[in-house]
Amino acid sequence: MKLLSAALTRTLDQATIQAQGITSLELMERAATALFDWILTELRPAYSTPIHLFCGPGNNGGDGLALARLLHEAGYAAHVWLLPAKRYSADFTANRLRLPAEVPCQELAAARFPELPASAVLIDALFGTGLSRPLTDLAAEVVAHLNRSPALRIAVDLPSGLLADAPQPPDSPLVQAHYTLCFELPKLAFLLPGHAAFVGEWHTLQIGLEQEVIHNMAVDNYFIEDNYLKGCLPKRPRFSHKGTFGHALLLAGSQGKVGAAVLAATACLRGGVGLLTVRVPQVGYAILQTAVPEAMCLPDSAPDILTELPDLTPYAAVGMGPGLGQQAASREVLRQLLQTATVPLVLDADALNLLGANRELLELLPPDTLLTPHPKEFERLVGIPARHDYHRLEQLRAFVRQHRCYCVLKDAYTAVAAPDGTLYFNGSGNPGMATGGSGDVLTGLLLALRADKRLSALDAALLGVYAHGRAGDLAAQETGEAGLIASDLVRFIGPALQELTASAPGL
Ligand SMILES: NC(=O)C1=CN([C@@H]2O[C@H](COP(=O)(O)OP(=O)(O)OC[C@H]3O[C@@H](n4cnc5c(N)ncnc54)[C@H](OP(=O)(O)O)[C@@H]3O)[C@@H](O)[C@H]2O)[C@@H](O)CC1
Ligand SMILES: Nc1ncnc2c1ncn2[C@@H]1O[C@H](COP(=O)(O)OP(=O)(O)O)[C@@H](O)[C@H]1O
Ligand SMILES: [K+]
Incomplete structure (x- = not known):
């Protein structure tokens, strides 16, 4: 399974929309439906459980608004909280207009944060792959408020504040999600040790993105799926011997x-x-x-x-x-x-x-020598401490290219690096x-x-x-x-x- 950057994810969205003759709003509806199905099957909330959806100004917020509508239509207690912004994406606005008037929907303000008791479920749909800089001001305060709550936190696509494929500036505000639900393919950011406390348990939800387009995309990071290697170990011939x-x-x-x-x-x-x-x-x-x-x-x-x-x-x-x-x-x-x-x-x-x-x-x-360091052994091998998790992966790629070897960097998500610099995460x-x-x-x-x-x-x-x-x-x-x-x-x-x-x- 390929790991796509935020830019490639956007390309894939557009290609899917074109190839399947759908609108971006319809794709968002698929995403919201997949979120809705997961929440119902995995969490099974009671109809009385307060579900607070925190929606940002882009399409991540649009996903949240569409999900709020689906929850409301199914009889659940959805409450929407909007992060005020100068600009809103078109699909955000369309879903804002589609939200039934009975769904409580308020703008967030510093003096007016909702109470979020342990019994509530919080949906973090503030920011996803469009985050271009660390969160500040009101957005940062909302994140701190969500993290203080004892309620269950579910992030849509990415925990808000997490940059999709760049190192995180130290101490930047970040939602600490219990679950992160992303679409179709996991993200490299989920596999890095420094992000574990924010991403929580992650799941991919299928939304019918174009497989053909994914197949043709050139990437240098893969995730080893459970079924990918099935059948790859050759069966022993009947007449084999120990030689x-x-x-x-x-x-x-x-x-x-x-x-x-x-x-x-x-x-x-x-x-x-x-x-x-x-x-x-x-x-x-x-x-x-x-x-x-x-x-x-x-x-x-x-x-x-x-x-x-x-x-x-x-x-x-x-x-x-x-x-x-x-x-x-x-x-x-x-x-x-x-x-x-x-x-x-x-x-x-x-x-x-x-x-x-x-x-x-x-x-x-x-x-083709195979080396199997854990991170500390890898640091001794390269002689320079990694500045952050992405830097360590760059060091890994450079190391295997330079020495034409395979290197298994052991961790919770072990990375197998091939001599061409491709990484396969386990x-x-x-x-x-x-x-x-x-x-x-x-x-x-x-x-x-x-x-x-x-x-x-x-x-x-x-x-x-x-x-x-x-x-x-x-x-x-x-x-x-x-x-x-x-x-x-x-x-x-x-x-x-x-x-x-x-x-x-x-x-
Ligand atoms: N295939 C898929 O995966 C699908 C993905 N979908 C969903 O789309 C999401 C991506 O949506 P997106 O591109 O609209 O970006 P999103 O994260 O909502 O934020 C952009 C907004 O935030 C703003 N902004 C940025 N940084 C900021 C900051 N620090 N502080 C404050 N504001 C900041 C930025 O403003 P600007 O940077 O332009 O000033 C802009 O307004 C993706 O994560 C997934 O949930 C599904 O709908 C369909 C299928
Ligand atoms: N949290 C974890 N999740 C998955 N695998 C893990 C986890 N912790 C350790 N491992 C695996 O266990 C092994 C530990 O290797 P290493 O640190 O060299 O152990 P030792 O030196 O004691 O033999 C590695 O393959 C690593 O990927
Ligand atoms: K989010």
């Missing part, structure tokens, strides 16, 4: 962190790898052989850290990093790996920290995954998918990131979010991958 799915090598673990190697190894096996060899220091040998009997173990000669790179000839992919530590000897193993590897690499955790601390190593990254997963070892599981899973020659680097990254989150969602159904631990993720990798597997055999 079909590749032999992976995992370099992981150090004194006190052998568990990271165990988690990554079990995840790699559950990810469908044919064979797995794990390189751990001596301290990890018995642990690994006991905890993961399916994996072969090739212990390093050093007692507590990795100091030697094994012969890479047998392996289809190599993963390095979980629990590694950052000793100089391990750095040299990483250097040798980068200099000699001719197969796909997956680098995580301390392998990334070593790259960040020894930036000359970045020049050695083989093309929506699966839940806060239960914010627990030690979740990232090690992802590394193991991605290593398995990179060892599978049937998958491209991009498909492996997208499938792995999505399946990791999906495993978290399946696990949380059993354990709850608080009780989820990384080994639960491993248990659900199989079911998550099964959902993504093609039903028919590939060629």
Whole structure:
């Protein structure tokens, strides 16, 4: 699913209007009807629930006015509050005129804000994608008033005050919505950590925008939908053998962190790898052989850290990093790996920290290497703290272009960056995954998918990131979010991958 800028959204509106031979007012009516349907099915308000709609001067306000009419016609208690302005959009005015006289409709004034008790529902239709500058004066006061209320706040299209695709000036007034309901496609702004407290839970409502036009739009941000990857993992051929799915090598673990190697190894096996060899220091040998009997173990000669790179000839992919530590000897193993590897690499955790601390190593990254930093590791990799969430995404694009690599920037909405700078945001997963070892599981899973020659680097990254989150969602159904631990993720990798597997055999 594409993520459109505000400008592209406007283009899409106009193209839909032309292609379908409808008026912009009819499109607004579709939007209002979709909002109305969602409110009725999801919130099921009582007829007596006061629904206060705060409407701005543009089409976002027009949506609010049309929704107020629909609610009133269905017997609900709609109250409209208008933000006075010098100019109003044509569709705002048309819907203002269509509002039945019985619907209470007043202009907002600083001295006359309505009381908004906990029992009320507030619809924020002040500003949407047309916001051109931060809110000030009366609009800012209204936003503060809405945020003070204990009532449920629902934002239409965007929480008012949020700029659609530009960084937010610090402390600018912003509605803190519990729900944000937008049309057809989500917005990039919803996926950024700094906006979570304002966007709340977001939903997309279908309003019949032209799919053909969306299809032809060039964008560099995508959202991975639930059904997008279904069937993308090739079915296993009947006569496959363990060589079909590749032999992976995992370099992981150090004194006190052998568990990271165990988690990554079990995840790699559950990810469908044919064979797995794990390189751990001596301290990890018995642990690994006991905890993961399916994996072969090739212990390093050093007692507590990795100091030697094994012969890479047998392996289809190599993963390095979980629990590694950052000793100089391990750095040299990483250097040798980068200099000699001719197969796909997956680098995580301390392998990334070593790259960040020894930036000359970045020049050695083989093309299509997959890196999986969390934001702090990413900051160490690029060496410059991001000024804001959009800046971090710019840094991410620049990084993958410069190093011709894939980078999985892990977060609530993990971004998979391809070497051409395209970003794919993942929506699966839940806060239960914010627990030690979740990232090690992802590394193991991605290593398995990179060892599978049937998958491209991009498909492996997208499938792995999505399946990791999906495993978290399946696990949380059993354990709850608080009780989820990384080994639960491993248990659900199989079911998550099964959902993504093609039903028919590939060629
Ligand atoms: N496909 C879709 O997605 C569909 C979208 N639809 C809806 O249209 C909405 C976009 O409507 P829109 O373009 O009229 O913009 P909107 O956000 O109402 O605001 C514009 C007004 O605000 C003003 N203004 C701006 N900044 C300001 C400030 N800081 N302080 C004060 N004023 C400020 C600005 O004035 P100006 O900047 O010109 O001075 C102008 O008057 C979209 O979010 C969705 O809800 C549906 O109807 C149909 C399908
Ligand atoms: N709130 C969340 N929603 C979805 N996924 C999450 C959330 N918090 C963490 N995750 C996922 O869990 C993993 C955590 O990785 P990482 O920070 O490297 O953990 P660790 O270093 O402990 O192994 C990432 O894949 C991240 O996307
Ligand atoms: K809004």
